[in-house]
Structures are given as C-alpha cells and as structure tokens.
Amino acid sequence: xxxxxxxxxxxxxxxxxxxxxxxxxxxxxxxxxxxxxxxxxxxxxxxxxxxxxxxxxxxxxxxxxxxxxxxxxxxxxxxxxxxxxxxxxxxxxxxxxxxxxxxxxxxxxxxxxxxxxxxxxxxxxxxxxxxxxxxxxxxxxxxxxxxxxxxxxxxxxxxxxxxxxxxxxxxxxxxxxxxxxxxxxxxxxxxxxxxxxxxxxxxxxxxxxxxxxxxxxxxxxxxxxxxxxxxxxxxxxxxxxxxxxxxxxxxxxxxxxxxxxxxxxxxxxxxxxxxxxxxxxxxxxxxxxxxxxxxxxxxxxxxxxxxxxxxxxxxxxxxxxxxxxxxxxxxxxxxxxxxxxxxxxxxxxxxxxxxxxxxxxxxxxxxxxxxxxxxxxxxxxxxxxxxxxxxxxxxxxxx
Numbered sequence: 001x002x003x004x005x006x007x008x009x010x011x012x013x014x015x016x017x018x019x020x021x022x023x024x025x026x027x028x029x030x031x032x033x034x035x036x037x038x039x040x041x042x043x044x045x046x047x048x049x050x051x052x053x054x055x056x057x058x059x060x061x062x063x064x065x066x067x068x069x070x071x072x073x074x075x076x077x078x079x080x081x082x083x084x085x086x087x088x089x090x091x092x093x094x095x096x097x098x099x100x101x102x103x104x105x106x107x108x109x110x111x112x113x114x115x116x117x118x119x120x121x122x123x124x125x126x127x128x129x130x131x132x133x134x135x136x137x138x139x140x141x142x143x144x145x146x147x148x149x150x151x152x153x154x155x156x157x158x159x160x161x162x163x164x165x166x167x168x169x170x171x172x173x174x175x176x177x178x179x180x181x182x183x184x185x186x187x188x189x190x191x192x193x194x195x196x197x198x199x200x201x202x203x204x205x206x207x208x209x210x211x212x213x214x215x216x217x218x219x220x221x222x223x224x225x226x227x228x229x230x231x232x233x234x235x236x237x238x239x240x241x242x243x244x245x246x247x248x249x250x251x252x253x254x255x256x257x258x259x260x261x262x263x264x265x266x267x268x269x270x271x272x273x274x275x276x277x278x279x280x281x282x283x284x285x286x287x288x289x290x291x292x293x294x295x296x297x298x299x300x301x302x303x304x305x306x307x308x309x310x311x312x313x314x315x316x317x318x319x320x321x322x323x324x325x326x327x328x329x330x331x332x333x334x335x336x337x338x339x340x341x342x343x344x345x346x347x348x349x350x351x352x353x354x355x356x357x358x359x360x361x362x363x364x365x366x367x368x369x370x371x372x373x374x375x376x377x378x379x380x381x382x383x384x385x386x387x388x389x390x391x392x393x394x395x396x397x398x399x
Contacts, residue, residue, distance in 0.1 A: 065315025
C-alpha cells in the first residue's frame with residue numbers, strides 16, 4: 001500500500017488466532033458523565049502522542065478528535081460530575097523511549113489514565129508500563145494486533161491490522177478457490193504484508209502468491225506484466241515511498257487495474273493525489289474518511305474539525321472511553337477496566353464494542369472508491385462492514 005497506515009497495520013499477523021467472542025452492554029458516555037471519584041480533584045489524563053516526527057499529521061488528527069470527543073462526551077463541560085478532566089499533552093515524536101519516559105513521569109505525578117500512541121512501536125512499549133503500574137492505557141492510531149490482549153490495563157481506541165485485512169478480503173466474497181497476488185517491495189514491510197494476507201485470506205481458502213519489486217525500482221512495467229499474466233481474482237498492493245505514483249501509472253498502463261480487482265488502503269486525504277488517474281480504478285479498504293458514516297458523533301466531530309480525516313475518530317473514541325472510565329471508576333483503575341470491558345457505545349464510525357476477553361475494539365470498516373483528479377478527490381463508501389463482520393480472532397490476555 002502507499003500508506004504508512006497499513007505499514008503499521010500488517011506487522012503483527014502472528015497475533016491472529018482462534019475464534020471471536022461477542023461483547024455486550026450498551027450506553028453513551030455523554031449520557032452518564034455525571035459522577036466519578038470521591039472529591040472535586042481533577043481527573044488527570046496524560047496524552048502521549050506524535051506532535052512531531054514522521055507521524056505528526058496522524059497525531060494532529062488524533063488530538064483534534066480527542067478534544068472534540070471530550071466536548072461531546074461531557075456535553076461541553078469538560079467535567080465528570082464536579083471533577084474537571086485535566087489534560088497533559090506530551091510529544092513522543094514516535095520514539096518509544098521518549099514515550100516510556102513520559103508515561104513514567106506522568107504516573108509519578110499521579111496520572112492514572114494515559115492515552116495516545118500514534119505509532120505501534122510506542123504502544124507496545126507503553127503497554128507493559130501500564131500493567132506494571134496498574135494505570136489505564138488507551139492506545140490510539142497504533143494498529144499493531146499485538147496491542148489487543150497485551151494486558152488487562154491496555155485498551156485501544158482505533159482499529160487493528162486484522163480488521164484491515166478482513167476488509168480487503170470482503171472485496172472477493174468467499175475466498176475459496178480464488179487467486180490472490182500481493183504486490184509489494186522487497187524487505188520487512190513487504191514480508192509482513194504478504195504474511196498477513198496469507199494468514200487471513202489464504203487461511204480462508206484462497207491461493208496467495210506474490211510479486212516483489214526491489215525498493216530501488218523505478219521502472220514497473222515488467223512487474224505489471226507479470227501480475228497481469230497471473231490473472232488474479234484480487235491484487236493486494238502494499239507500497240510505501242515516493243515511487244508510488246510511477247507504480248500506479250504502470251499498473252494502469254498495462255491494464256492491470258481494468259482486468260482485476262485491485263485493493264489497497266486509503267490513507268489520510270493529503271495522500272490521495274498520489275494515486276493520480278489510477279485512483280478511480282482502485283478499490284480501497286478504509287478505516288474512515290469524511291462522510292463514511294452519519295452518526296451523532298460524526299456530526300459533532302465534523303462541526304468541530306470541518307473535514308474529518310483518517311485518525312480523528314480514534315481520538316474521539318479515546319475521549320469517550322476516558323469519560324466512561326472516570327465516571328464509572330472514579331480513582332479506582334480496576335473499576336475503570338471493568339467499566340470498559342464489554343462496553344458498547346455510539347462512536348464516529350457507528351457502534352463500537354470493547355470485547356471483554358481481550359479488549360479488541362469491534363467497529364465498522366468500509367469499502368471505498370475515489371473520484372476526482374489532480375488534488376481534488378472525493379471518497380465515497382461502497383459498503384460498510386459491521387464490527388462483527390470484521391472482528392479479529394480472540395486472543396488470550398497476556399497480562
């Protein structure tokens with residue numbers, strides 16, 4: 001894929017196992033934000049995320065979404081009962097060491113709720129700190145599957161890799177007997193994507209093979225010809241870097257985009273011009289884009305940020321979860337955990353459910369198409385998949 005989103009998303013296929021469990025319990029945090037805690041002391045929340053670095057654009061969307069979600073969940077008061085929610089924002093720059101240091105400092109100052117983690121590597125380092133210190137950790141856009149089931153104190157407010165891959169699988173219906181080709185660059189990124197597709201789609205009955213290109217390649221006609229000759233039912237493209245426009249142009253010129261279903265991930269809006277004229281011929285798996293849903297939460301978010309982008313919903317959901325935890329748990333972290341486990345709420349994307357068994361966040365995912373040219377593209381939803389349809393396999397809680 002041409003996106004960092006899916007680069008993070010597919011790095012943990014090894015965590016996919018067993019069958020999914022359903023979760024129950026309903027409610028909206030804005031309906032219940034009336035209590036919590038034994039005093040009027042503030043509820044301290046530490047937000048450790050990427051304000052700078054490679055994923056700064058993702059972090060910006062996350063924090064904008066969080067603040068809009070906090071306003072929504074508290075009905076504009078910024079409080080749970082009489083207690084103000086006090087935010088401390090720290091830039092980890094995508095560096096796990098900085099994030100761990102920030103988390104420890106916040107915990108030392110009495111913070112019992114930490115949220116954020118734009119990058120998967122950060123989330124995987126902060127999660128153990130949460131367990132060791134028995135504080136609540138709500139990971140953000142970090143998509144690695146390994147966050148799910150990391151420990152009883154770790155949750156997530158975004159989607160995970162398995163949900164991406166299952167959405168890709170939905171484009172070909174029953175995979176049994178289908179031929180799937182993964183087109184990716186050589187290296188760890190390509191290896192991880194190929195492994196994920198083999199696990200999820202190959203494991204459902206498809207035959208999965210790959211066409212790999214050197215990361216230094218600038219001429220893609222031979223690879224496009226090889227793909228077309230393979231006659232796949234689905235071409236899964238996992239690409240990163242500045243050669244993406246040339247790669248997509250070659251696939252289009254060689255007739256690949258018109259001869260098979262080509263699927264890749266839809267990243268933030270700023271990346272859409274990368275696809276060029278090929279954009280209208282590609283099928284996209286999508287976590288979220290503006291207009292993908294029509295919920296009360298999405299309306300509230302849109303009123304605040306004007307145009308909703310990929311990771312705004314992750315911040316919004318995190319705020320809803322923080323309010324729920326503080327309202328129900330007060331200053332008791334174990335009670336916060338219990339309040340979140342099995343909880344269903346209405347988020348930006350639609351119905352969200354935190355599976356009690358491993359804290360997977362079950363949520364809708366989307367099939368999308370792009371229309372437009374130059375820098376003016378519009379995304380539309382072709383199909384919405386429910387949280388149950390994209391549910392990752394349940395994993396054993398590790399701690």
